[in-house]
Amino acid sequence: MKALGVVGGSGAPVPVVCSSVRNHRFRVSFSSSPSSGPKTVEQVGIAAPKSEYKPGVFxxxxxxxxxxxxxxxxxxxxxxxxxxxxxxxxxxxxxxxxxxxxxxxxxxxxxxxxxxxxLLELYKMLIVPIGGGKIAAMMVARVTVLTCQWxxxxxxxxxxxxxxxxxxxxxxxxxxxxxxxxxxxxxxxxxxxxxxxxxxxxxxxxxxxxxxxxxxxxxxxxxxxxxxxxxxxxxKEPCLEACPNASQRRTVARNIDITACPKT
Structure with a gap:
C-alpha cells in the first residue's frame, strides 16, 4: 500500500491512498485526517454529476x-x-x-x-512531481468535471x-x-x-x-x-454523415471523394 501526501485547505497533509486488491489493481481514496479512515471519491463529494446537467451560475x-x-x-x-x-x-x-x-x-x-x-509553470513545478504525477492527473480530472460541462x-x-x-x-x-x-x-x-x-x-x-x-x-x-x-x-476517421462541411463539398462537387475528412 502506498500513501501519498498532499496539502489540504487547512494546511494539514491529506493522504491519498492507492491500495492494491486481489487482481493487482488499485483504488484511490482520500481521507481528511489520518484518524478518520479512508474515504472513497464518492464519499468526499467529488462523485460524477447526474446524467442531466443543469447550467450553473458560472x-x-x-x-x-x-x-x-x-x-x-x-x-x-x-x-x-x-x-x-x-x-x-x-x-x-x-x-x-x-x-x-x-x-x-x-x-x-x-x-x-x-x-x-x-500558473501553468507553477503547476508543473509544484504539483506534477507529487506522487509521480498521479496527484496532478487526478486534480485536473476533477477540475475538468467541475468547469467544463457547459x-x-x-x-x-x-x-x-x-x-x-x-x-x-x-x-x-x-x-x-x-x-x-x-x-x-x-x-x-x-x-x-x-x-x-x-x-x-x-x-x-x-x-x-x-x-x-x-x-x-x-x-x-x-x-x-x-x-x-x-x-x-x-x-483516418471518415466524415460524419451530418457534417455541414462535407455537405457543402457534396453540393459543390459531386465527384469529390469525401470518405476522409479534409481537416484530419
Missing part, C-alpha cells in the same frame, strides 16, 4: 470567456448568440488554418490564454489504467459530447479539441492526456496520466 462566464479568446484568435465573430455562435467561430478557426498543425497550434494558444501568467455536456469521473499498471480516478467520461454533437464535424473535434487539448496538458501543465472520442455515440473518454499513441488512427 457557465455563461466560462462560455463568454472562451468565446472571446476564440474570437481574438480568429479575428471574426458570429452574429449568433451563445453556444451556436461559439460553434460557428470554432468552424471558422478550423477553416482559417492553412494546415492541421496550424489549427492545432492556434487552439493551444487559446487554451493558454485562459490561464493567468505563471462545453461538453454531462460527464463523470472514472478510473483509468495508467502505464505503470495502477488504476486511478484520473479519467473523465463524457456521456455525449455537446461540442461534437453540435459541430457534427470530425475535423473540428480532432483539430480544435482533441489534439490541442492533449498537447496543452502535456506541454504546458506536465500532465499526459489521451482523449478517445467515439464518433458513433458522441461519447468521449479522457485519460489523464496516459500518453497518446504516436500514430493515432483517429486521423
Amino acid at each position: 457557465d455563461d462566464l466560462f462560455l463568454n470567456l472562451f468565446r472571446n479568446k476564440l474570437v481574438q484568435e480568429v479575428g471574426w465573430d458570429s452574429e449568433k448568440p451563445g453556444y451556436d455562435g461559439l460553434i460557428e467561430v470554432a468552424n471558422r478557426l478550423m477553416m482559417k488554418g492553412t494546415t492541421n498543425t496550424a489549427t492545432v497550434e492556434a487552439a493551444v494558444r487559446i487554451l493558454r490564454s485562459l490561464f493567468p501568467p505563471y 462545453l461538453m455536456g454531462p460527464c463523470k469521473l472514472n478510473s483509468v489504467d495508467l502505464p505503470d499498471g495502477i488504476s486511478c480516478s484520473s479519467g473523465v467520461y463524457v456521456e455525449r459530447c455537446k461540442y461534437l454533437e453540435e459541430s457534427k464535424c470530425v475535423g473540428i473535434c480532432t483539430n480544435t479539441c482533441k489534439f490541442p487539448t492533449q498537447s496543452f496538458f502535456k506541454d504546458h501543465m506536465g500532465v499526459p492526456l489521451l482523449m478517445e472520442p467515439n464518433f458513433g455515440d458522441y461519447s468521449c473518454q479522457f485519460k489523464f496520466g496516459v500518453l497518446p499513441p504516436l500514430d493515432d488512427t483517429i486521423v
Whole structure:
C-alpha cells in the first residue's frame, strides 16, 4: 500500500491512498485526517454529476470567456448568440488554418490564454512531481468535471489504467459530447479539441492526456496520466454523415471523394 501526501485547505497533509486488491489493481481514496479512515471519491463529494446537467451560475462566464479568446484568435465573430455562435467561430478557426498543425497550434494558444501568467509553470513545478504525477492527473480530472460541462455536456469521473499498471480516478467520461454533437464535424473535434487539448496538458501543465472520442455515440473518454499513441488512427476517421462541411463539398462537387475528412 502506498500513501501519498498532499496539502489540504487547512494546511494539514491529506493522504491519498492507492491500495492494491486481489487482481493487482488499485483504488484511490482520500481521507481528511489520518484518524478518520479512508474515504472513497464518492464519499468526499467529488462523485460524477447526474446524467442531466443543469447550467450553473458560472457557465455563461466560462462560455463568454472562451468565446472571446476564440474570437481574438480568429479575428471574426458570429452574429449568433451563445453556444451556436461559439460553434460557428470554432468552424471558422478550423477553416482559417492553412494546415492541421496550424489549427492545432492556434487552439493551444487559446487554451493558454485562459490561464493567468505563471500558473501553468507553477503547476508543473509544484504539483506534477507529487506522487509521480498521479496527484496532478487526478486534480485536473476533477477540475475538468467541475468547469467544463457547459462545453461538453454531462460527464463523470472514472478510473483509468495508467502505464505503470495502477488504476486511478484520473479519467473523465463524457456521456455525449455537446461540442461534437453540435459541430457534427470530425475535423473540428480532432483539430480544435482533441489534439490541442492533449498537447496543452502535456506541454504546458506536465500532465499526459489521451482523449478517445467515439464518433458513433458522441461519447468521449479522457485519460489523464496516459500518453497518446504516436500514430493515432483517429486521423483516418471518415466524415460524419451530418457534417455541414462535407455537405457543402457534396453540393459543390459531386465527384469529390469525401470518405476522409479534409481537416484530419
